[in-house]
Amino acid sequence: AQSVAQPEDQVNVAEGNPLTVKCTYSVSGNPYLFWYVQYPNRGLQFLLKYITGDNLVKGSYGFEAEFNKSQTSFHLKKPSALVSDSALYFCAVRDNGNSGYALNFGKGTSLLVTP
Amino acid sequence: EADIYQTPRYLVIGTGKKITLECSQTMGHDKMYWYQQDPGMELHLIHYSYGVNSTEKGDLSSESTVSRIRTEHFPLTLESARPSHTSQYLCASSTRNTGELFFGEGSRLTVL
Numbered sequence: 001a002q003s004v005a006q007p008e009d010q011v012n013v014a015e016g017n018p019l020t021v022k023c024t025y026s027v028s029g030n031p032y033l034f035w036y037v038q039y040p041n042r043g044l045q046f047l048l049k050y051i052t053g054d055n056l057v058k059g060s061y062g063f064e065a066e067f068n069k070s071q072t073s074f075h076l077k078k079p080s081a082l083v084s085d086s087a088l089y090f091c092a093v094r095d096n097g098n099s100g101y102a103l104n105f106g107k108g109t110s111l112l113v114t115p
Numbered sequence: 116e117a118d119i120y121q122t123p124r125y126l127v128i129g130t131g132k133k134i135t136l137e138c139s140q141t142m143g144h145d146k147m148y149w150y151q152q153d154p155g156m157e158l159h160l161i162h163y164s165y166g167v168n169s170t171e172k173g174d175l176s177s178e179s180t181v182s183r184i185r186t187e188h189f190p191l192t193l194e195s196a197r198p199s200h201t202s203q204y205l206c207a208s209s210t211r212n213t214g215e216l217f218f219g220e221g222s223r224l225t226v227l
Contacts, residue, residue: 032214043121043205043218051214088156094214099173100146100163101209103216108156 002027002093004074006106013081013113021076021109023091032094033074034103035065039087050074061085081113118142121206121219128196129227136191136222138206147189148216151175152203164189196226 004025013019025031032051036044048059055067065076076089088110092103119140128134140147149162150173160173164183178200179193189208193200203223207216 034215036218041221041223043220044207044216046215046217049215090158099160100148100165100171101211101214102148102160102163102173104160105150105158108158110156 002095002104004091004093004106006091006109008109010110015083015113015115016080019078019081021089021111023074023106025072025074025093027093034092035076036090037087083113083115086111086113119208119217119219121222123222124220125223127225130197132196134193134196136204138189138219139187140208141187144208144210146209148207149181149191150205152205198226200224201226
């Protein structure tokens, strides 16, 4: 089955510093990879996706992610973190069609940006 | 901004009650999904639908049921709620062309 792993439960970063939230994937075939953000008591908001093409994907709110096939990784990055970026971040991979092309999510990483 | 709506946002009920969580989308998406998000944050797929009159169970076994009589509507029902059903339930929809799912704001259910 298609799956992703987020090795860090929490990431702490000072405001203004670059941030990275890690994600690795395990798939058969070509992966469709996604990042979502969740604020407290809210649903998930789509940030960006990789399907094909350029390995560096740019998304909403200044976030970007780099697809690395050799390392099977899809890390989320931002050059300069804001306090308002503090939230839960989920990496996801699209299922191959056995469940209506649902997304399989990682366990989530809590990002805390301190002033 | 995606147009997918969930009601109620918050619900506190007693054990044994029947509840229905509503989910509606105005985007004409054919596929719809229900995820359960436990307090540890992890999301689990519990139901999905390819379109009208299509409903399937997801990876996580759930005592809830769903229906898809209209494209825009995908309600989830619990016939007899128990404390173990306490969770956040997230509804989503998608089209195959884009791949991403669009989520509602969620329904947080507490069963006493």
